[in-house]
Amino acid sequence: MTRREASMKKLFKPVAAIAATAAVIVSAPSASATTVHARPVVTHVKTVAKFDFAAGDVAENITINPDRSVTISMVGTAAGKRPELVRIAPSGHRTVLAVGRQGDGITGNTRGSDGTVYYNVWSADASRAGVWKLPPGGSPQxxxxxxxxxxxxxLAIDPSGQTLYVADSxxxxxxxxPVSGGPATAWLTDPALAIEASAPVPFGANGLRFHNGAVWVSNLSKATLLRIPVTATGAAGRIHTVTSSLTGVDDFSFLSDRSNVVFAAQNGPNQVSVVYPNGTTETVLTAADGLASPTSTAVRGKQLYITNGGLNEPHDPKLQSGTINLGALFAH
Incomplete structure (x- = not known):
């Protein structure tokens, strides 16, 4: 069994195993204690599109497009179902943009200002593993x-559109x-991005966003959200731990371009939490809202989108949306 096959096997075990990381994460400061919001922060939650787990539709990552469609990475399954990169229209109509090879996985995706879609391919084949791009009207390369x-x-792109950043789990x-082409370089290698030694699921650095002059990254095995400033020379600044209270954290998004309020998908606990700038976290969505192994979030205006991988039976992968209640959000 290859390392990738072993990792995929663990990925598709019941996600209750991920929740067990709570036993090994670093204790968080009191300001980071997790609570459940008294007033609904996200309302009118609905299913925008349902997916087929048996066909490889394990929704992993999401990018919102200017026309309000979304681009979703379907990672594929351990059973050898092929991964896909798809666009979902507001109506729920699905268009396949790219198809991976059997045994590969498609993970993070992002979008350039010219409409180029960038996405990661996770593969044991050295000729395929890496960052791919799909230009408008073009073919994947x-x-x-x-x-x-x-x-x-x-995966995230910086505001200048010159550099892509990739979290390696x-x-x-x-x-x-470089968006213009060229070899990948290790921008930062650090224990804060590593897999916790006793973690039941072997994933370290996971979700990644470029926001307000910094690279933000989650670490699933450590339950952390980190902010890493980008210096004037483009190097990594000092790592700041925003919170250590996000058990099973996957990918995340921000309330707006200016706000540091985060909506984080927590795969194992089957919830979405808000992370405030002071590190406080509050649960705003749970399985009662239809969550099914949430993997990522995206925000546009007052609309919150959630991708669900459906890892646990009855395997209900889907795209959900809800409305953010700003009054309740800031009434904590």
Missing amino acids: RLAALPADGLPNG QKSTIWAV
Whole structure:
């Protein structure tokens, strides 16, 4: 069994195992204690599109497009179902943008200002592992290679559109990839991005966003959300731990371009939490709202989108949306 096959096997075990990371995470300060919001922060939650787990539709990552469609990475399944990159229209209509090979996984995706879609391919094949791009009207092509024994996960582009950042869940590393082409370089390798030694699921650095002059990254095995300033020279600044209270954290998004309020998908606990700038976290959605192994979130205006991988039986992968109640959000 290859390392990737072993990791995929663990990924598709019941996600209750991920929740067990609570026993090994670093104790959080009192300001980071998790509570449940007294007033609904997200209302009118509905299913925008339902997916087919048996066909490989394990929704992993999401990007909102200017026309209000969304681009979703379907990671594929351990049973060998092929991964896909798809666009979902507001009506729920699905368009396949790219199809991976059997045994590969498609993880993070993001969008350039010219409409180019960038996405990660997780593969044991060194000729395929890396960051790929899909230009408007063009065909998929690999932009940069990444280690075949790594796991490229979260992906983001900087505001200048010049650099892509990739969270590697196996290598304790954030990679930087020039949009213009060229080799990937290790922008940051640090223990804060590593897999916790006793964690039941072997995923370290996971979700990644570029926001307000910093790279933000989650670490699933450590339950952390980190902020890493980008210096004037483009190097990584000092790592700041925003919170250590996000058990089973996957990917996340921000309330707006200016706000540091975060909506984080927590796969194992089957919930979405808000993280405030002071590190306080509050649960705003749970399984009672229809969550099914949430993997990522995205925000546009007052609309919150959630991708659900459906890892647990009855395997209900889907795209949900809800309305953010700003009054309740800031009444904590």
